[in-house]
């Protein structure tokens with residue numbers, strides 16, 4: 716059995732502000748250690764429950780957060796960027812389930828830790844009219860290969876978002892956000908024990924969650940925070956400008972729609988000012 720773990724940092728326990736999540740932040744060295752510990756807890760849980768192979772995707776910023784030497788050596792690490800499938804690069808039909816660790820809610824969610832969808836310059840993303848954030852985008856990529864998301868660890872808002880989109884998914888809230896930049900957290904050791912137990916449980920007693928499937932053509936709409944962002948997103952061939960801030964693109968399947976989104980998220984960040 717193969718398990719794919721996609722790991723972000725904003726939804727890690729005891730991470731509350733950009734001082735943690737930005738690579739030049741005062742608390743970033745601590746945050747990457749906390750992230751590594753949570754991912755290790757999930758890896759250990761997966762192997763102890765019978766997984767034979769675990770692939771971990773370092774999925775925050777440019778993918779250089781997890782401390783490779785401290786990572787459980789049984790796991791393979793996908794790191795660096797850019798990657799065609801970004802936070803899910805390497806996912807395919809050989810995996811039995813995906814786990815999301817350190818995940819956060821979509822941009823625009825209240826009482827949710829450091830929320831955004833790929834970048835603060837994107838307000839909203841839809842696939843076929845369904846509003847999604849990183850949980851939905853990445854669950855849809857796994858779903859394309861028939862892989863369900865069995866377990867999500869993140870803040871309470873991320874867990875609620877996952878449960879609404881992926882009924883039956885096992886979730887673990889590692890903190891409760893107070894607005895966007897404050898949170899109530901458990902001790903990291905306690906959080907890691909809970910992640911370990913939940914990861915094991917997600918395999919030994921698999922949730923009845925289905926893969927998130929968008930079949931056939933997928934219409935992507937991206938609402939930017941500025942018209943200049945939409946100008947740049949609209950430079951991609953076959954995009955349509957729907958209004959001042961919104962660009963759409965119809966992909967032949969979810970993978971193509973995601974590739975367009977991934978490219979848009981790079982383009983909106985091209986200029987250093989808004």
Ligand SMILES: [Zn+2]
Pocket residue numbers: 723724725775819833849
């Ligand atoms: Zn993220």
